[in-house]
Amino acid sequence: MELPLTQYIVPGRKPLSLKEYEKVGGYQSVRKILKAMTPIEVQTLVKDSDLKGRGGAGFNTGLKWSFVPMGPEAATPKYLVANADEMEPGTFKDRLLLEGNPHQLIEGMIVAAYAIQATISYVFLRWAYKLAAQEITKAIQEAQEAGYLGENILGSGFNLEMHLHTGVGRYMCGEETALLNALEGKRANPRAKPPFPQVSGLYGKPTIVNNVETLCNLPHIINNGVDWFKSLSKSEDTGTKLYGVSGRVKTPGCWELPIGTTIREILEDYAGGMLDGYLFKGLLPGGASTDFLVEEHLDLPMDYGSIQAAGSRMGTGTMIILDDQTCPVGFVHNLQHFFAQESCGFCTPCREGLPWVEKILLALDRGEGKPEHLLTLDFHTKYLGPGNTFCALAPGAMEPLQSALKYFREDFERHIHEHHCPWSKVWQPSI
Numbered sequence: 001m002e003l004p005l006t007q008y009i010v011p012g013r014k015p016l017s018l019k020e021y022e023k024v025g026g027y028q029s030v031r032k033i034l035k036a037m038t039p040i041e042v043q044t045l046v047k048d049s050d051l052k053g054r055g056g057a058g059f060n061t062g063l064k065w066s067f068v069p070m071g072p073e074a075a076t077p078k079y080l081v082a083n084a085d086e087m088e089p090g091t092f093k094d095r096l097l098l099e100g101n102p103h104q105l106i107e108g109m110i111v112a113a114y115a116i117q118a119t120i121s122y123v124f125l126r127w128a129y130k131l132a133a134q135e136i137t138k139a140i141q142e143a144q145e146a147g148y149l150g151e152n153i154l155g156s157g158f159n160l161e162m163h164l165h166t167g168v169g170r171y172m173c174g175e176e177t178a179l180l181n182a183l184e185g186k187r188a189n190p191r192a193k194p195p196f197p198q199v200s201g202l203y204g205k206p207t208i209v210n211n212v213e214t215l216c217n218l219p220h221i222i223n224n225g226v227d228w229f230k231s232l233s234k235s236e237d238t239g240t241k242l243y244g245v246s247g248r249v250k251t252p253g254c255w256e257l258p259i260g261t262t263i264r265e266i267l268e269d270y271a272g273g274m275l276d277g278y279l280f281k282g283l284l285p286g287g288a289s290t291d292f293l294v295e296e297h298l299d300l301p302m303d304y305g306s307i308q309a310a311g312s313r314m315g316t317g318t319m320i321i322l323d324d325q326t327c328p329v330g331f332v333h334n335l336q337h338f339f340a341q342e343s344c345g346f347c348t349p350c351r352e353g354l355p356w357v358e359k360i361l362l363a364l365d366r367g368e369g370k371p372e373h374l375l376t377l378d379f380h381t382k383y384l385g386p387g388n389t390f391c392a393l394a395p396g397a398m399e400p401l402q403s404a405l406k407y408f409r410e411d412f413e414r415h416i417h418e419h420h421c422p423w424s425k426v427w428q429p430s431i
Helices: 018-023 028-036 039-049 061-065 093-100 102-116 130-145 176-183 212-224 226-231 263-270 304-309 328-342 348-365 371-383 393-407 409-418
Strands: 079-084 120-125 161-166 207-211 240-246 253-258 280-284 318-323
Touching: 018 102, 018 130, 028 102, 028 212, 039 061, 039 102, 039 212, 039 226, 061 102, 061 207, 079 102, 079 176, 079 212, 093 102, 093 130, 093 212, 093 240, 102 120, 102 130, 102 207, 102 212, 120 130, 120 176, 130 161, 176 207, 207 212, 212 226, 240 263, 253 263, 263 280, 263 318, 328 348, 328 393, 328 409, 348 371, 348 393, 348 409, 371 393, 371 409, 393 409
Parallel strands: 079 120, 079 207, 120 161, 240 318
Antiparallel strands: 240 253, 280 318
16 A cells, blocks of 8 residues: 555654655655646646545645636735644644654645745644644755755746744634635634635735645655556545544544545554444544434445535544444534634624524533424524535534434434433432
């Protein structure tokens, strides 16, 4: 099995230095594109590879780049931003790449910047990733000193600045236009679209925002070609994917596997199956803002089309496991508490609706629920759904709720009929 993204990442070992990275082929893609490829040729190659964005949306990366105005009349400077915020609950895949091989990210960013002719780039990093910040800072300095960043890179005439920006810790910054507002020093509210960032992004200039895992794929596509990248997959999607599993499994973790590997294989062969004494009940396949899948879905390939056809989203590809001894209502309540806290408050449905959902779930959890509460929750899953809010935060928050109401409705009803959480000990007065 080829593991292009993680082959040089060893747990407990420092990431490769610049010289070590060069010895294993590092920065060869930069030399190749600067010497022998035009920006449009790089865009076309990545588009033909069908590399889908690994941040959750799954949009063709090269196609996204193609919306950036090119040529001498295009506005300048252009910007490239690596979204390394990774605030999605249950998601930790980018952290592996950031801490384990930062030069791979920098190389990928140079490739992307050249493709759109960006001359200024940023790594927008989650505030809590202290070790990643140290390693990225060191790697940027090494790349600068070696001539891979700065002015006239490798004598090509191409210039690129790169900066590390540490965010203050808001889930909203995962939305690319809110990220750009934060990068400008403003409140992290999403922007109206159009105009899209590819035309008017950071400081009103053409901007591309790509996920860390997406960018790390680029050097390997440039070096090895489209056919090679497609051959890594087990499905219609292309390449490998970083899959993660958290919850009551024997070996939680993160693994690079062919995209299209089945849920069952990831859960049983890599995560080791459920802990002794626990049974599988359901999972969120791609972080907290995806719909539950259950036993009948375990043999589905983890790719964008298959998971969408099952009524969920692959998202970031990082599964959160629900076991039979964890209360589904409490599980979802915990998620809604997070989403309610992280709402930017810009639009009414999200600002008012999420706290109301959280209060209802808290009442159910305390045994104070009423039958009409389930109807109110059903209403909110539609009222806060796609098309009714300014961005995707509230619709994403509704995905675990609406699917929990679908698959675990009896558990919600038990909270109402039994007047307590069935998973907690019933309080009894002492005699």
